[in-house]
Amino acid sequence: MSTTPTNRRIALLDLDDAELEHHLMKTGGLYPSVDSKGRPLFDANGSIPLSDEERQEMISRLEQKFSEIFEVLRIDRNDPNSTDSPFRLARMWVTELFDGRYSPAPKITVFPNRQNVDELVISKGIKVMSVCSHHWQPINGTCAIGYVPREKVIGLSKFTRIVEWFSRRGQIQEELGEQIADFLIEILDPIALGVVISSRHYCMIARGVEAHDSSTMVTSVMRGELATNKVLRAEFLGLIGQQ
Numbered sequence: 001m002s003t004t005p006t007n008r009r010i011a012l013l014d015l016d017d018a019e020l021e022h023h024l025m026k027t028g029g030l031y032p033s034v035d036s037k038g039r040p041l042f043d044a045n046g047s048i049p050l051s052d053e054e055r056q057e058m059i060s061r062l063e064q065k066f067s068e069i070f071e072v073l074r075i076d077r078n079d080p081n082s083t084d085s086p087f088r089l090a091r092m093w094v095t096e097l098f099d100g101r102y103s104p105a106p107k108i109t110v111f112p113n114r115q116n117v118d119e120l121v122i123s124k125g126i127k128v129m130s131v132c133s134h135h136w137q138p139i140n141g142t143c144a145i146g147y148v149p150r151e152k153v154i155g156l157s158k159f160t161r162i163v164e165w166f167s168r169r170g171q172i173q174e175e176l177g178e179q180i181a182d183f184l185i186e187i188l189d190p191i192a193l194g195v196v197i198s199s200r201h202y203c204m205i206a207r208g209v210e211a212h213d214s215s216t217m218v219t220s221v222m223r224g225e226l227a228t229n230k231v232l233r234a235e236f237l238g239l240i241g242q243q
Helices: 005-013 017-027 052-072 085-097 157-167 173-188 230-239
Strands: 110-112 121-132 138-148 152-154 192-201 217-224
Touching (some): 121 173, 138 230, 173 217
Antiparallel strands (some): 121 138
């Protein structure tokens, strides 16, 4: 007997995340690489700057889709708290939560290392606000960045702008740290670089195993001498409170 669409949906609902991923890999479903107008689709944590007109078009189309979602979920938009929610959601995703996907990289001015600083320079407590690309739930926490300069230094405020730009898109935390590190290596060419992120993931707190809201995920990326020099790495981790 062939499986009906209804039975297939029920079967998928019964799968946990690992089983669902295995099912999708096994079925080998292919998805389009361009949208209906032939424009390229790209990874959730990628970035292609859009014009203001393109963003407005995206918000308009998203508002229509969110209106359809409200209908599917049987949410009455005569409820004054929900009347304008599709527009609020559309604008929020395009201009706030996913802003890093559609805006150019922040302009970073580098300065010469005139005093030949050869010790760790650290910025910690940098806010991380992102969205899990698996379940589209918030990721929030902090990032610490440390580096030993070679010939270039940057203002500490620039670290915040860099983390913000890479965070405001669909992410997994492991790749977020790697992206930040790659960007800083390219512009600074430091002797050593470390990026440590500690965040709470609401895809785990609000659903699934429903972990306690104090549960955190910590990831680290070490480059240059921070990857090879155990003493320097211990100093960095101690200074940022990760020992």
